[in-house]
Amino acid sequence: MPIKLPADLPAYDVLSHEGVMVMPEDAASHQDIRPLRIGLLNLMPKKIQTENQFARLIAATPLQIELSLIRMTEHLTKNTAAEHMEAFYRPFAEVAASGEKFDGLIITGAPIEHLPFEDVTYWDELTQVFDWTQTNVHATFGVCWGGMAMIHYFHGVPKHLLDHKAFGCIRHRNCAPASPYLRGFSDDMVIPVSRWTELRRPEIEAAGLSILIDSDQTGPCLVEDPDHRALYIFNHLEYDSDTLKQEYDRDVAGGTPINVPANYYPDDDPSKTPQNRWRSHAHLLYGNWLSEIYLTTPYDIAQIGLMQTDLRR
Structure with a gap:
């Protein structure tokens, strides 16, 4: 089944050319099924790139998905055209005021790791988002800084x-x-x-949370928080093949001291084309998350928040 996207959203053409099944809104309205409503709270500077990455992953399932793009209300991006933001994004304040509900919400990372959480300009509104997920969202997926912020807010786990x-x-x-x-x-x-920060296994376990994926080199990666119906991933399965290269080239061009990304380029040689070795696990993880939502979310979306289902198995 396809993902439902506005026909003029850049991701529509990108995914169509990749062979991903996409459906314009007018065609989806004629199908007698309820699509899963998934929100993407996009905190990344390169909005369109991030939209493409997550739309690609959540489209690769047999379920019909309706993707809604959400932004922080007062924070204005400098890296994406205002026309794009106006056409495709809704401010969180508007979404919250509408009372609408979502089967799932993805909260992306943001390049603000060096700041204490409470010093982030939109932290107060973001905590409102976290509280709102407990009444209006069936399952939440916090990614990188977004996951760190959620686990800090709900459990006091520091970065x-x-x-x-x-x-x-x-x-x-x-x-x-x-x-x-x-x-x-x-x-x-x-x-x-x-990332420039880490979360530590003893502090996560002390909060009573389960670490699903771990690394001896970089620590916990994927954490389950069943009481808040949430997953937190601190790394980037959603990345495109060349995303790390873009980050490396940017830092080199800007004179920022940076190590060559480990085990990324063939022979660790930045002149060679990197190969994607994580794509299959990215599709598995997001496909499994959507499957769990599909199995547990109420058919009547209005019931979300009234009688929540624990996603634990």
Whole structure:
């Protein structure tokens, strides 16, 4: 089944050319099924790139998905055209005031790791988003800084600054093979990592949370929070093949000290074309998350928040 997107959203053409099934809104309205309503709270500067990455992953299931793009109300992006934001995004204040509900919400990362959470200009509104997910969203997926912010808000788990950037394609291990979120996963896998902070296993476990994917090099990657119907991933399975290259080239061009991303380029040679070794696990993870939503969300979307289903298995 396809993902439902506005026909003039850039992701529509990108995914169509890749062979991904997409459907314009007028065609979807004639199907006698309820699509899953998934929101994307996009905190990344490159909005269109991030839209494409997540739309690609959530479209690769047999379920019909309706994707809604959400932004922080007062924070204005400098990297995406105002016309694009006006055409495709709704401010969170408007979404919250409408009372509408979502089967799932993805909260992206943001390049503000160096700041204490409370110093982020939109932190107060973001905490309102977190509280809103408990009444208006069936399941939430916090990604990188978004996941760190959620686990900090709900459980007080701190992030710790690193003395060098965790950067590259890092080997991780599957700590919970029986988890429904890790169906089809290998015992170990390569996942892109790009961050200046880390969360630590003892502090996560002290909060009573389960670590599903871990790494000896870069620490916990995927954490389940069943009481808040949430997953937190601190790394970037959604990345395109060349995203780490873009980040590396940007820093080199800007004179920022940066290590070559580990295990990314063939022979660690930046002149060579990187190969994607994480794509299959990215599709598995987001497909499994959507499947769990489909199995547990109420058919009557208005019932979300009134009688929540625990996503634990």
